[in-house]
Amino acid sequence: INYFISLRKENIQSSICILLIILFVMTAIIYIQGGLGGTGNLWIMAFPLIAYYLAEKPINYYIVFAHASVLMLLSFFMVMGYIESEFSWIKIRQTMIVYFVIILVSYLNESLKALYSKKMEESLGRMTTILDNLQDTYYRLDRGGNLVYVSSSINKILGYESEEVLKKEALFFEMSLKKRFIKELKKSEGFFNNFEFSLRNREGEKIPVLVNAQYILDDKENIVGIEGTVKEVQELKAAQAALYELTDYLDEQ
Numbered sequence: 001i002n003y004f005i006s007l008r009k010e011n012i013q014s015s016i017c018i019l020l021i022i023l024f025v026m027t028a029i030i031y032i033q034g035g036l037g038g039t040g041n042l043w044i045m046a047f048p049l050i051a052y053y054l055a056e057k058p059i060n061y062y063i064v065f066a067h068a069s070v071l072m073l074l075s076f077f078m079v080m081g082y083i084e085s086e087f088s089w090i091k092i093r094q095t096m097i098v099y100f101v102i103i104l105v106s107y108l109n110e111s112l113k114a115l116y117s118k119k120m121e122e123s124l125g126r127m128t129t130i131l132d133n134l135q136d137t138y139y140r141l142d143r144g145g146n147l148v149y150v151s152s153s154i155n156k157i158l159g160y161e162s163e164e165v166l167k168k169e170a171l172f173f174e175m176s177l178k179k180r181f182i183k184e185l186k187k188s189e190g191f192f193n194n195f196e197f198s199l200r201n202r203e204g205e206k207i208p209v210l211v212n213a214q215y216i217l218d219d220k221e222n223i224v225g226i227e228g229t230v231k232e233v234q235e236l237k238a239a240q241a242a243l244y245e246l247t248d249y250l251d252e253q
Helices: 002-010 013-033 040-054 059-080 089-133 154-158 162-167 175-187 234-252
Strands: 137-142 147-150 191-200 206-217 223-232
Touching: 002 013, 013 040, 013 059, 040 059, 040 089, 059 089, 137 154, 147 162, 154 162, 154 191, 154 206, 154 223, 175 191, 175 206
Parallel strands: none
Antiparallel strands: 137 147, 137 223, 191 206, 206 223
C-alpha cells in the first residue's frame, strides 16, 4: 500500500504501467487457479480500483477494459469446461457482476472528481477575474506572513506585475513595514481599516496607500492567514494638500 501511495505521489507513469501489467497477469492466473482457499475471484476485483487510483487517463481506461475483456474470455472458457476451475457457474456469474459494478462505480467516481475539479477551476477563474477587475488590490498572506496572492491591479499602483511581486515580496512589503503591519493587526484583534503607509513603485517613488486587513480563520477559529485590500490614495493626498494650502491662504486673507 505504501508503495502504491508513493507511486501515486511521484506519478512515474512508466513504473505504474509496468506494475499494472504485472498485476494484470497475476490476477488472471490467480483467477484461473482459484487462489488460496478459493479467493481468486476476490483478487480480480481489486484491480480496477488500483488501476483507476494509479494510472492517468486514458491509460487506466485502456488497462481496465483489457483486463475485463480477458476475464470475460477466461470466464467463458471456465464455464464451457475448456479450463478447469474451482468455481461454479453461479460463482463465476456473481464474480463478473460484482467486478463490472466496481468498474462502473470507479468510473463514476473518476468522472465526478473530474467534474468537481473542472467546476473548481471555473469558480477560481471567475473569482480571479473579479479580483483582478477590482479598483483596489486584493492580497493574501499565509500563516507565516508570506505573500501568497496579489491581484493584477497591483500593476496600476506599483508598475510591477503580480508574478514579479510574488517572486520578490520586498517589492510589496519591506520587512520593517511587514512587522509593523502584523503588529498593528494583532493589536487591533485581527481587523483594521485604512492603515496608512507608503509603497515604492518601479520608478522608486513612494506611493501612499491605505490598507484594510483581517485574519483568515478556519472552522476551528484558528488563524490560517491574512487577507485584505490596498487602495492608492496619491490623488486624494494631492487634493488634501491643495485644500490645506487653500485653507491657509484664506486664513491669511
